[in-house]
Structure formats: structure tokens, C-alpha cells
Amino acid sequence: MMAKKKKSVEMSGKRKTAVARATVKPGQGRVRINSEPVEIMQPELARRKTMEPLIIADAMNRLGKVDISVVTSGGGIMGQTDAIRTAIARGLVHYNGGAEGVDEDLRDEYLRFDRSLLVNDPRRKEPKHQLGRGARRKKQKSYR
Helix, strand or coil: CCCCCCCEEEEEEEEEEEEEEEEEEEEEEEECCCCEEHHCCHHHHHHHHHHHHHHHHHCCCCCCCCEEEEECCCCHHHHHHHHHHHHHHHHHHHHHHCCCCCHHHHHHHHHCCCHHHHCCCCCCCCCCCCCCCCCCCCCCCCCC
């Protein structure tokens, strides 16, 4: 029923200015982020958020023996964390999909848990405007 597994799948995730590229390929079950094991990722909240797509896939017996390697750049810690989890989730959905390319059950489970696992967050920082120090702050006027 399942088609032959792909050799490797590359997917990306974005959040604010952070970009993460995940490579999913057959292996021993290692997950590395910027060539460091995910288990030693700091802070702990970021590590827990990063593990969410892995835990869901493992519960559905979709994780199997795959190595996931993620390279991330830009943004801050939590922006990178959200980009990483999106990249991992997308990679697993496409890796486990057969000939059609997408594992519908895993995809539906991710969407039920949190839509941002599969969909990039489109929100960006509002640019600074003139007459002020930031996007919304303005110089006060005293003539009214």
C-alpha cells in the first residue's frame, strides 16, 4: 500500500525573520539543530516546543528511524523555535507520504494540535514611521 520511501526530504519553516531548513532522511532517529542534539537545546521552553511535532509523530508511529537535521538562522530564540517546529512537521508529513507526497493522517493531527506546525506565521514587524521613535509612538503636540 505504501510507496517506496523517499531518500530524503528538505523543508523550510519561517517565523518573523527566522528561517529553518530541515532535512529528513533514513537513519538512527537523531534530531540535530545546528549540528547539536535537540536534547541539549536551551532554554527548556524552546526545547519543549521544538519536540512537539516529534512527540505527535512518534505517538502515531510515523517517526520510525529517521535522522532530522535542522539549520536555522535569523531572528531570536523563540522565532527560530517556531520556524524549527514548522520545518520538522512539514518534513515528516512529506517524508511519510507515499506516492501522493503527503501523509494525510499525520497532517490532520498536526492541524488539530496547532495550525502553525504546518503554516508559516505571516505576521511581521511594523516599520517605524516619521515623527516618532517607533511604529506607533509619536512626538507629543501641546497646542490643542
